[in-house]
Amino acid sequence: MQRPSLLALAAAVSLLGACTTMAPKSMYSQDALPESVKVPAGNIVAMETVAKGELTYECKDKAGMPGQVEWAFVGPKASLMDRDGNAVGTYYGPPATWASKDGSTVSGTQVAVAPSGPGNIPFQLVKANPAMGSGAMxxxxxxxxxxxxxxxxxxxxxxxxxxxxxxxxMYQGDYIFWKAS
Structure with a gap:
């Protein structure tokens, strides 16, 4: 039986090392999120998107505080892209609506928010309403x-x-879409 040469062994080890660096993208993890905005067990990630766009605010009377005013949220307008930067849909409102390029849409009801850092809008968890149209949503x-x-x-x-x-x-954020497992 012929023994492999040292050069052949080195090449094999090098090839194995290259294979480990070509692992698929890591799965989304919600481990670092506040408990209030974590998705309940029994759901799996169906789609990950990156939103880039704008949020509009209007200067209005503060509810229940005569003579005081505040910036009140009016609505969003953003493009949704996949992790490779390809356009996959839009986000707009009110009501908050996520629309896929395939024509399907989904809206929902806010369940929870949690602080995400100074100058940033909060983390958010939304329970989806039944989607409209057939497709990604x-x-x-x-x-x-x-x-x-x-x-x-x-x-x-x-x-x-x-x-x-x-x-x-202007803002940027990831919208993670979940489906029942």
Whole structure:
């Protein structure tokens, strides 16, 4: 029996090392999220998207506080892309609606939010309503908003004299779509 040469062994080890670096993308994990925005057991990730867009706020009277005003959320407008940067849909509202390029849409009811850092909108968990149309959004049970950058309401500029004015704030975040397992 012929023994492999040292050069052949080195080449084999090198090839094995290369294979381990070509592992598939890691699965999404919610381990680092606050408990309140974690998706319940019995659901699996169906789609991961990255949203880039804008959130609109309007300077309005503060509820139950005469003479005081605040920036109130009006609605979102964003493009949804897959992890490779390909356009897969849009996010708009109200009501908050996620639309796939295949024509299917889903909206939902907010279950929970949790702080995500200064200047960022909060993490969010939404329970999905039944999807409309057939396609990628069919069977969605939950939508989770994570990995946020920006989007918080302006810290200044809303005064009683500026009621009715709007401000558009840019943001980015991941929307993770879940389906029953």
């Amino acid at each position: 069919m069977g969605t049970t939950y939508i989770q908003r994570v990995a946020l950058k920006g989007g918080a309401a302006p810290a200044t500029g809303c005064t009683p004299e500026s009621k009715g004015q709007r401000s558009v704030v």
